[in-house]
Every structure is written in structure tokens, then in C-alpha cells.
Amino acid sequence: MQISCRIVAILGLTTLGYLFSHTACAAEKPMMKAVVAHEYGGPEVLKFEEVSQPEPKENEALVRVIASGVNPADPLTLSGKYAREFGTHLPLIPGYDIAGIVEKAGVKVTKLKAGDAVYGYPTFGGGWAEYVTVTEGEVAAKPASLSFTEAAAAPMGALTAWQALVDVAQLGAGQTILIHGGSGGVGSFAVQIAKARGARVIATASTTNQDLLKQLGADVAIDYTKTRFEEIAKDVDAVLDPVGKETLARSYGVVKKGGIVMSLVARPDPAELEKRGIRGAAISVHPDAEDLAEIARLIDAGKIKPIVTQVLPLSEAIAAQQQAETHHTRGKLVLRVADDPKG
Ligand SMILES: NC(=O)c1ccc[n+]([C@@H]2O[C@H](COP(=O)([O-])OP(=O)(O)OC[C@H]3O[C@@H](n4cnc5c(N)ncnc54)[C@H](OP(=O)(O)O)[C@@H]3O)[C@@H](O)[C@H]2O)c1
Numbered sequence: 001m002q003i004s005c006r007i008v009a010i011l012g013l014t015t016l017g018y019l020f021s022h023t024a025c026a027a028e029k030p031m032m033k034a035v036v037a038h039e040y041g042g043p044e045v046l047k048f049e050e051v052s053q054p055e056p057k058e059n060e061a062l063v064r065v066i067a068s069g070v071n072p073a074d075p076l077t078l079s080g081k082y083a084r085e086f087g088t089h090l091p092l093i094p095g096y097d098i099a100g101i102v103e104k105a106g107v108k109v110t111k112l113k114a115g116d117a118v119y120g121y122p123t124f125g126g127g128w129a130e131y132v133t134v135t136e137g138e139v140a141a142k143p144a145s146l147s148f149t150e151a152a153a154a155p156m157g158a159l160t161a162w163q164a165l166v167d168v169a170q171l172g173a174g175q176t177i178l179i180h181g182g183s184g185g186v187g188s189f190a191v192q193i194a195k196a197r198g199a200r201v202i203a204t205a206s207t208t209n210q211d212l213l214k215q216l217g218a219d220v221a222i223d224y225t226k227t228r229f230e231e232i233a234k235d236v237d238a239v240l241d242p243v244g245k246e247t248l249a250r251s252y253g254v255v256k257k258g259g260i261v262m263s264l265v266a267r268p269d270p271a272e273l274e275k276r277g278i279r280g281a282a283i284s285v286h287p288d289a290e291d292l293a294e295i296a297r298l299i300d301a302g303k304i305k306p307i308v309t310q311v312l313p314l315s316e317a318i319a320a321q322q323q324a325e326t327h328h329t330r331g332k333l334v335l336r337v338a339d340d341p342k343g
Contacts, residue, residue: 040080095127307331
């Protein structure tokens with residue numbers, strides 16, 4: 001292919017040759033399989049297609065994706081309602097969680113090299129594809145103790161939990177946190193991170209996920225379909241809310257003075273905060289290589305573990321999106337992009 005491109009480039013002296021050279025060189029662009037949306041909408045707009053591989057800029061690396069996680073953020077992005085906030089544009093390849101192997105690195109990349117096993121969160125998605133470009137700030141070394149499939153379940157959920165509990169709440173030993181949705185993508189990491197930091201954890205989930213809350217280490221597990229959480233959780237230091245609406249509205253009353261309510265889906269009500277002398281934060285996760293490295297250390301120390309409930313082939317991204325939209329995923333769903341060398 002390389003030779004034919006050069007030959008037609010010589011023929012480029014003629015108009016016809018010029019046209020040929022362009023056609024032949026364009027055909028040489030490396031291709032990849034990807035899940036692509038050409039319009040915003042529901043899961044049905046996703047197509048499994050052959051598209052050009054992304055070309056890394058000087059400050060980027062090209063990663064061969066082995067597995068990619070699924071998040072509620074994927075259907076949100078796909079809806080187009082938050083295109084400005086997410087910085088997305090069409091055509092769109094979803095996928096904020098990746099684990100894979102660095103294929104090549106741009107000249108300004110210093111910490112990544114071909115062959116490195118990495119996991120991370122590309123800011124603008126693109127992970128539901130055989131290749132994705134990342135910057136050094138978006139990935140870290142994959143936890144050695146995890147397969148690529150397990151590692152792909154971690155980035156966005158674990159970073160959200162980490163940035164809320166550690167960076168914002170500075171949760172520590174002797175404190176109590178109420179974690180709503182402790183069985184979900186963010187909550188399952190939050191319960192484990194809180195326990196790893198020595199905090200007491202009260203977590204909520206529906207009936208079928210009570211076993212998971214206990215397995216994750218929650219000290220108290222509440223079935224929110226049967227028990228109002230405020231009957232059990234009182235005077236807590238922090239609340240993590242991935243649900244919003246009524247759950248958030250009822251959460252202010254269980255926080256002790258000086259404590260904090262952190263929501264992933266809404267801005268805590270300033271009037272409620274002021275009235276009760278508590279703090280509030282609307283969490284907005286961001287990629288962070290140092291946080292990912294800290295999380296990898298905790299994973300390799302056996303303190304936290306991604307809960308992978310289901311693994312689907314990349315071609316079944318529509319089913320994955322439909323599950324992500326339910327807001328009742330147990331742990332994480334992962335898309336298999338290539339054979340996982342770690343099983
Ligand atoms: N702001 C940010 O930066 C950020 C980052 C990540 C995620 N998010 C958002 O946070 C939300 C959660 O994300 P996720 O990945 O954890 O979602 P997920 O995997 O779908 O988990 C949702 C969790 O919420 C629980 N749940 C559902 N309805 C509930 C209710 N009425 N009361 C208590 N718990 C309830 C579910 O438990 P059951 O299945 O047992 O009902 C499950 O544990 C999503 O809306 C996502 O878009 C925001």
C-alpha cells in the first residue's frame with residue numbers, strides 16, 4: 001500500500017494521477033471498529049461502524065482499547081442535551097472509561113510509551129472504539145492486579161467517588177457518611193473508599209442489592225424501598241447523593257452542623273444549607289492521572305475492587321446504553337473491545 005501511494009504520487013504530475021494519489025493515500029488511513037452516533041438521540045442512533053483511527057497530537061498517546069466501561073453519562077452525552085457542558089460534537093463516539101495498551105505516543109508525551117498498560121478517562125469520550133487518543137493527564141498505569149476488563153470499570157465511577165470523598169469532604173477515620181445508591185457505579189467505589197479511609201458507612205440500595213452493600217463493607221445497609229433512610233442515618237458528617245430530587249431534599253436533615261451534602265446530579269439548595277449550618281457541593285468529576293494512580297494503589301493493595309456485573313461485546317453497545325439509562329445498574333457494565341490478555 002505504501003509503495004502504491006508513492007507511485008501514484010509520482011504520477012501526480014497529471015491531474016488524473018493527482019486524483020489517484022489522493023484516493024490511494026486516503027484509503028491507506030488506518031481504520032478501526034467503533035460505536036458511532038451521527039445524530040443525537042436515544043441508544044438506537046448508535047451504529048457499529050468502520051471509521052478512521054484517531055491520530056494523536058504531539059501531546060497525546062494512541063491507546064489500543066481492550067475494554068471500555070459504561071456510565072449513565074453515556075446516554076446523557078448521546079442525548080445532545082448537554083453538548084456544551086460535555087464539549088461533544090457529532091459524529092460522536094461514546095465511552096469515558098478505558099483500559100488498554102499504548103500504541104504510540106506524541107513527541108511531547110513524556111510519561112507514556114508504546115506497550116504501557118493504562119486505564120483512564122478521556123475527557124471527551126471516544127472509548128467505545130478499538131483506538132482512542134488520551135493525554136497524560138487522563139490515564140495512569142493500569143492496576144496490575146486487575147484484568148483490563150476490570151480496570152475499564154473503574155475510572156469515572158472511582159474518580160467521582162474519590163474527588164467527592166477525599167478532595168471535597170476530606171473524609172477520614174471517626175466520621176460517618178451516608179452513601180445513597182451504594183450498589184451503583186459511583187456508590188460501589190464510594191463505599192469502599194470510605195471504608196479504606198476508616199469512616200463508618202451507611203449505604204442505601206434496593207432489596208436485591210443489600211448483599212452487595214454488605215460485601216462492599218457497608219456498616220449499615222438500608223433498603224430504600226422499605227425503610228426511610230432518615231430513620232437510621234442521623235447526625236452524619238457527609239452525604240453522597242447520586243439520586244437527587246426527594247432523596248436530596250430529605251438528606252439535609254440527617255447531616256450534623258458543619259457537615260456536607262454532596263450531590264452528583266443537582267446543586268444543593270443554599271437555603272437548606274444555611275438554615276442547618278451545613279455545607280453543600282455539586283460534584284463535577286474530571287480526569288486526573290494522580291487520582292487514578294492513587295486509586296490504582298488502593299486497588300493493588302486489595303482495599304477496593306471494581307464490581308463488574310456484565311461484560312458485553314462492543315457490538316452490543318445499544319443494550320449497554322439501555323442498561324445505563326435505568327439508573328439501577330449493579331456495579332459496572334463493561335464493553336469488551338478486544339481479547340483481554342489478562343483474562
Ligand atoms: N456529577 C458528576 O461528575 C457525576 C459523575 C458520575 C456520575 N454522575 C451521575 O450520578 C448518577 C449515578 O451514577 P452511577 O454511575 O452510580 O449510576 P448507576 O450505576 O446507575 O447507579 C445508580 C444507583 O442509584 C441507586 N438508586 C436508584 N434509585 C434510587 C433511589 N430512589 N434511592 C436510592 N438509591 C437509588 C441504585 O440502586 P438500586 O439499583 O438498588 O435501586 C444504584 O445503586 C447518575 O445520574 C450519573 O449521571 C455524575
